[in-house]
Amino acid sequence: MRRVRSTDWARRLVRETSLSVDDLIWPLFVMAGSGEQPVGSLPGVNRLGEKEIVAAAKRAVELGIPAIALFPATDPKLKTDDAKEAINPDNLVCRVTRAIKDEVGDSLGIILDVALDPYSSHGQDGLVRDGQVINDETVEVLCQQSVVQAAAGCDIIAPSDMMDGRIGAIRSALDAAGHHGVQIMSYAAKYASAFYGPFRDAVGSAANLGAADKKTYQQSPSQSDEAIAEVAMDIAEGADSVMVKPGMPYLDIVARVKETFGVPTFAYQVSGEYAMLRGAADAGWLDGDAVMLESLLAFKRAGADGVLTYFAADAAEWLRRG
Numbered sequence: 101m102r103r104v105r106s107t108d109w110a111r112r113l114v115r116e117t118s119l120s121v122d123d124l125i126w127p128l129f130v131m132a133g134s135g136e137q138p139v140g141s142l143p144g145v146n147r148l149g150e151k152e153i154v155a156a157a158k159r160a161v162e163l164g165i166p167a168i169a170l171f172p173a174t175d176p177k178l179k180t181d182d183a184k185e186a187i188n189p190d191n192l193v194c195r196v197t198r199a200i201k202d203e204v205g206d207s208l209g210i211i212l213d214v215a216l217d218p219y220s221s222h223g224q225d226g227l228v229r230d231g232q233v234i235n236d237e238t239v240e241v242l243c244q245q246s247v248v249q250a251a252a253g254c255d256i257i258a259p260s261d262m263m264d265g266r267i268g269a270i271r272s273a274l275d276a277a278g279h280h281g282v283q284i285m286s287y288a289a290k291y292a293s294a295f296y297g298p299f300r301d302a303v304g305s306a307a308n309l310g311a312a313d314k315k316t317y318q319q320s321p322s323q324s325d326e327a328i329a330e331v332a333m334d335i336a337e338g339a340d341s342v343m344v345k346p347g348m349p350y351l352d353i354v355a356r357v358k359e360t361f362g363v364p365t366f367a368y369q370v371s372g373e374y375a376m377l378r379g380a381a382d383a384g385w386l387d388g389d390a391v392m393l394e395s396l397l398a399f400k401r402a403g404a405d406g407v408l409t410y411f412a413a414d415a416a417e418w419l420r421r422g
């Protein structure tokens with residue numbers, strides 16, 4: 101076995117998997133107003149103001165990153181029980197989506213999450229009644245949120261809410277509103293994970309959620325067959341691509357989904373995974389560039405067509421340097 105590993109050229113010759121800038125999706129946090137605000141639990145990641153987010157989008161284009169995913173840190177005063185700011189056509193993500201599209205047009209894809217947690221005073225992804233997250237009424241609001249976001253110019257709607265039946269309902273709502281070309285990237289196999297902690301700090305939903313959890317709609321980490329059932333339903337309902345989330349602890353799911361369905365499959369290297377690697381690198385315990393590239397390559401080897409990662413810009417710069 102060692103003959104094919106003996107030199108750099110020999111290793112390159114037999115390489116099965118490679119990482120390219122085309123594999124990267126860059127998640128970005130946006131806040132109202134201007135400036136940049138560091139997120140304590142995500143070293144190196146800032147919430148960006150409305151001008152700064154446009155600059156970041158232009159940087160993505162310049163680096164060759166195909167798409168960004170925008171997440172709003174909503175003003176706490178705008179959060180309500182019914183999360184109605186989610187369907188305001190002039191809310192923060194809609195405003196910045198228009199501003200970015202004015203600058204970059206079709207040279208960059210914009211992905212917007214569909215879920216109520218950035219807007220709800222209880223921090224849940226759906227509407228809550230008698231302490232329960234209610235499915236069908238939530239789906240109606242998610243449909244309105246999708247249409248509003250598509251009208252603002254977003255290219256891919258990414259439902260991250262894990263309600264039942266939402267993909268089919270959102271597809272019908274988008275089509276009825278004339279948004280036939282807007283794609284749906286379903287967070288199909290999304291687990292109830294403790295690795296989302298820093299994200300909830302970044303969008304400010306951690307305080308709203310408090311000690312509550314999302315286990316009645318996100319999947320249990322013990323489940324694998326259930327992920328296959330979720331993906332099958334979402335594809336049947338009209339998803340254009342599917343996502344597995346978190347990433348590194350769930351590469352078995354990525355591999356199973358890709359092998360079973362052969363559809364465009366994405367994985368999310370979530371906030372806690374980034375924080376773990378970046379924190380250890382900053383402490384000098386790991387080689388930051390090396391673990392970043394090794395982890396992203398591992399997603400590709402497992403079968404992912406692309407990775408949502410807070411390392412996207414760093415990885416793109418590294419790839420450009422060669």
Ligand code: PBG
Nearest residue numbers: 215217260295296299370371372
């Ligand atoms: C919102 C949403 C979450 C993430 C993406 N969309 C958090 C959650 O479900 O609580 C997590 C992303 C990350 O941790 O990087 N529904």
